[in-house]
Amino acid sequence: MLLPETALDLIFRSARTHTHWLHRPVDDETLRALYDLLKWGPTSANCSPARIVFVRSREAKERLRPALSAGNLDKTMAAPVTAIIGHDLRFHDQLPRLFPHADARSWFAGKDELIRTTAFRNGTLQGAYLIVAARSLGLDCGPMSGFDNARVDAEFFPGGTVKSNFLCNLGYGDPAKLHPRSPRLAFDEACRVV
Amino acid sequence: MLLPETALDLIFRSARTHTHWLHRPVDDETLRALYDLLKWGPTSANCSPARIVFVRSREAKERLRPALSAGNLDKTMAAPVTAIIGHDLRFHDQLPRLFPHADARSWFAGKDELIRTTAFRNGTLQGAYLIVAARSLGLDCGPMSGFDNARVDAEFFPGGTVKSNFLCNLGYGDPAKLHPRSPRLAFDEACRVV
Numbered sequence: 074m075l076l077p078e079t080a081l082d083l084i085f086r087s088a089r090t091h092t093h094w095l096h097r098p099v100d101d102e103t104l105r106a107l108y109d110l111l112k113w114g115p116t117s118a119n120c121s122p123a124r125i126v127f128v129r130s131r132e133a134k135e136r137l138r139p140a141l142s143a144g145n146l147d148k149t150m151a152a153p154v155t156a157i158i159g160h161d162l163r164f165h166d167q168l169p170r171l172f173p174h175a176d177a178r179s180w181f182a183g184k185d186e187l188i189r190t191t192a193f194r195n196g197t198l199q200g201a202y203l204i205v206a207a208r209s210l211g212l213d214c215g216p217m218s219g220f221d222n223a224r225v226d227a228e229f230f231p232g233g234t235v236k237s238n239f240l241c242n243l244g245y246g247d248p249a250k251l252h253p254r255s256p257r258l259a260f261d262e263a264c265r266v267v
Numbered sequence: 268m269l270l271p272e273t274a275l276d277l278i279f280r281s282a283r284t285h286t287h288w289l290h291r292p293v294d295d296e297t298l299r300a301l302y303d304l305l306k307w308g309p310t311s312a313n314c315s316p317a318r319i320v321f322v323r324s325r326e327a328k329e330r331l332r333p334a335l336s337a338g339n340l341d342k343t344m345a346a347p348v349t350a351i352i353g354h355d356l357r358f359h360d361q362l363p364r365l366f367p368h369a370d371a372r373s374w375f376a377g378k379d380e381l382i383r384t385t386a387f388r389n390g391t392l393q394g395a396y397l398i399v400a401a402r403s404l405g406l407d408c409g410p411m412s413g414f415d416n417a418r419v420d421a422e423f424f425p426g427g428t429v430k431s432n433f434l435c436n437l438g439y440g441d442p443a444k445l446h447p448r449s450p451r452l453a454f455d456e457a458c459r460v461v
Binding site: 074075076077079080081083084085086088090101104105108109110111112113114115117119121123124125126127128129130133167170171172173174191193194197198199200201202204205206209210211214216217218229238239252255256257258260263264265266267 | 268269270271273274275277278279280282284295298299302303304305306307308309311313315317318319320321322323324327361364365366367368385387388391392393394395396398399400403404405408410411412423432433446449450451452454457458459460461
């Protein structure tokens with residue numbers, strides 16, 4: 074089976090990063106449906122390190138404000154929801170349950186560099202699954218990296234074992250406010266077949 | 268618009284990591300269609316750092332063999348194609364073209380740690396887009412991290428500026444060889460709404 078053309082347009086070809094948002098909220102049911110899709114995306118040894126905070130209330134947005142860079146401020150404060158995609162550096166504690174057919178916890182315990190790399194890589198994969206899953210549900214996305222990670226961690230992940238990776242505004246974008254699309258590299262610039 | 272249920276199944280809910288492959292090749296046209304979808308996925312400042320080698324010929328597979336871990340060997344040698352997802356640490360040289368409305372190259376030039384983090388994060392996002400795009404086209408995926416990155420880099424990215432990230436076998440999997448699916452974290456274990 075292949076996806077129909079309209080579906081390929083929705084999640085890839087016509088999907089755009091949005092910075093202006095319609096006044097239409099994103100409810101709990103939609104956020105749960107979003108997670109119930111993205112959770113199925115593959116991660117190494119099913120390690121599933123992503124930890125996500127959906128910042129939606131006015132109070133929580135104000136806690137986020139001081140960590141935002143100038144260029145990301147207005148669009149993020151205006152977005153119905155801002156997802157903080159983080160990754161748990163203790164993800165391996167869940168492996169006896171998530172990967173029960175091997176002693177996968179022992180592959181990571183005490184190996185700080187491997188833990189950091191694995192959490193960052195696989196948490197980022199899950200962040201991409203979030204973007205595609207959101208679009209699949211009719212949401213628009215505005216992902217960004219420009220913020221003070223340490224400040225976000227102190228405010229939203231105070232336990233110290235979860236590190237913020239990137240932010241993604243979620244809502245229903247205003248297509249009238251989009252700029253023309255930027256180009257992409259051609260196949261032969263980015264790929265080789267050997 | 269929302270994706271139909273069958274499409275959500277194809278790219279998320281029913282999609283599985285495969286390790287056994289049908290004898291059905293993956294042609295150039297399919298690999299180009301794959302890139303022509305994944306390239307549209309968002310990256311920071313449209314930096315598009317992913318560089319992908321599709322290892323398909325017997326000769327190229329033999330060059331990959333010594334870098335594979337024991338647990339990844341048989342399935343990877345048997346896969347119709349193995350994609351090496353790497354990222355270019357000189358990605359910012361393309362920014363005058365990819366992000367023409369600002370001097371984005373200057374945000375990165377000379378900042379090695381920012382370059383490494385940005386390339387790794389955004390190249391990984393593109394790797395996830397590859398997985399979803401492959402499934403959208405009816406391909407099955409087998410992504411993995413267990414290999415000797417330095418050896419792959421020396422063999423397939425000898426210029427020294429592109430670093431391998433992860434591998435992804437591509438082809439048409441044998442559903443009869445799948446194991447039962449591993450569990451995922453519940454919403455309240457991985458997410459919070461604030």
